[in-house]
Amino acid sequence: MKTKYIDLIEQTYDFPQEEFQLKDNKLEFHGIDLYDMVQRYGTPLKFTYLPKISKNIQRAKEWFGSAMKKHGYKGTYHYCYCTKSSHFEHVLNEALKNDIHIETSSAFDINIVEQLKKNGKISKNTYVICNGFKRDQYVQNIARLINEGHKNCIPIIDNYEEIELLSEAIDGKFKVGIRIASEEEPKFEFYTSRLGIGYKNIVPFYNQSIKNNDQVELKMLHFFINTGIRDTAYYWNELLKCLKVYISLKKVCPTLDSLNIGGGFPIKNSLAFEYDYEYMVDEIIHQIKQACDEAEVDVPHIFTEFGSFTVGESGGTIYEVLYQKQQNDREKWNMINSSFITTMPDSWAISKRFITLAINRWNEEYERVLLGGLTCDSDDYYNSEQHMNAIYMPKYKKDKPLYIGFFNTGAYQETIGGFGGLQHCLIPHPKHILIQEDEHGNLKSSVFAEQQTAEEFLSILGYGPKKDKNGQLDHKKLLVSSKN
Incomplete structure (x- = not known):
């Protein structure tokens, strides 16, 4: 009987696909070992795979060039x-x-x-x-x-x-x-x-x-x-x-x-x-x-x-399942370590759907789940996918971490979500990684932005150190505030 997560994916879709492959029961995206990236940088994690941008531009140019010639x-x-x-x-x-x-x-x-x-x-x-x-x-x-x-x-x-x-x-x-x-x-x-x-x-x-x-x-x-x-x-x-x-x-x-x-x-x-x-x-x-x-x-x-065609398929977001809540006899909530409202606002605002796949544990049994975010907002959830209007993930096990990836999230999500600013319920914006090719065609990754800190939020809200027009800390105002 086929009850493993990999069985579900293979019998539901044509898999593997151009950008998605499996290696040692872990998901790869354009040859990138996502599980290894999670181990290096932690979660929640956003990443941008820059070569995909150039590839899509060149594809479009070829289509129009061929049609015009024809x-x-x-x-x-x-x-x-x-x-x-x-x-x-x-x-x-x-x-x-x-x-x-x-x-x-x-x-x-x-x-x-x-x-x-x-x-x-x-x-x-x-x-x-x-x-x-x-x-x-x-x-x-x-x-x-x-x-x-x-x-x-x-x-x-x-x-x-x-x-x-x-x-x-x-x-x-x-x-x-x-x-x-x-x-x-x-x-x-x-x-x-x-x-x-x-x-x-x-x-x-x-x-x-x-x-x-x-x-x-x-x-x-x-x-x-x-x-x-x-x-x-x-x-x-x-x-x-x-x-x-x-x-x-x-x-x-x-x-x-x-x-x-x-x-x-x-x-x-x-x-x-x-x-x-x-x-x-x-x-x-x-x-x-x-x-x-x-x-x-x-x-x-x-x-x-x-716009979206240029940059959308270059982006991805990875979360860890922190805990599972059994709310009734049918609904199991996998709670992620971030918020859908803040990190993927289109999923909340216009019910946009993204490719959703487990990063690891593909060779284990799966279950039907709902995915919930960390905010106290009832709308902070992601609850449907293309296969049978539900999300299926490897079974939650407290002693075995489960990571979930959302793909093709590269367009609009950062700006609509207010990158670098306040986030709903003060959930910090995730660490953001850039993946690009060097002059020899080898992939390299670097940190574009660290996860937001409490100090950054407090500063925006007026509680923390003030900055002048040049972005420097205003020590005079700090001194006055401390005396008061």
Whole structure:
């Protein structure tokens, strides 16, 4: 009778897989001995496997390159990384090794761009696509970047006032794009995205505000679908509507030459995940070329903005099961040594699911469990997986540590969770490890951030030592406080 954890995985999925293998009944991720990493660094533990970022970028470039060659597509392809997915320097440094461009969302993104330019990571030829609702600081930062000579900075107009705001702040001519306010999926709570300008208003807006404005050159139409690029009737219908707008706009605006198909590729959230990336790219290129050929207009250059696809599959989080609570005759709670709310907020906020696997003890019997976090919040749990709507793990044994890994958690979780700041119930942010290749292709790991300490929390809350504007301890204030 097959009752071991490895039996469950092998009969439920096609296993092993490209990134997951088993060695000595312990899980490996891209050849990394996770159990050994746990023994070296402890848990809870977050890690980023940087080579995966470059690999996914190159995969996308190959798909678009092949599709364009197959269909005789005369436009070019530009891969942009959405910085909001993960702003960390190590992520940007890895991504920028692959000759890519950047998409920004808010004012401080421009400061990051300027720092990257200063460090020689990007050049004046790098496209900086500026999305988001723009007010004061964001407008001023965009203007500063363009005024200092970065002509490939393209602000995407999100509302009617932005043209005027940008024109006042920017010296001389500048390029812009217009974002389409796409219609949301039928099950959504509202019909039309709050972002961008409605389909029917694009051409009138161009004629009224851009056509006779010698300072502004329209270069790009931006099309974003919140659900991402998926093989659904909804997606293809919205893409065709977008192409009709592009063609209508192109006929009255000769400078328009680029189409940004924002809305990223999905990433693997289960060992049973299936998605034909190559087919989707091929069909997108085919649809765009066919529509433009029929309308007798030149095909646009293609821009994509991939955030989660770029960085999501590089991340992982590992916990230890501290204790098991039998709450009734059916529910066993495995309590982890951290919090789902703080370390994987998407699992709590939008019920997002990640690949969940035991790190060790694969050759032992399994049981059905619920996973609970350390906070006193009833919502701090993770209770479903792809196989039979439950989580199965090797049986809890007090004298045999059990470690659990959540994979492909690299996008958004740190920023949404408030990296380096306060955490719910003051549960500390885990230690964070970077894994990268050296010049010889060998993997090496290093500590990016230690687990938060009580002193750091107390300082943020106002109890501990105060720091001045340079981040240094203010000894005068410390002295006054001690006397009081």
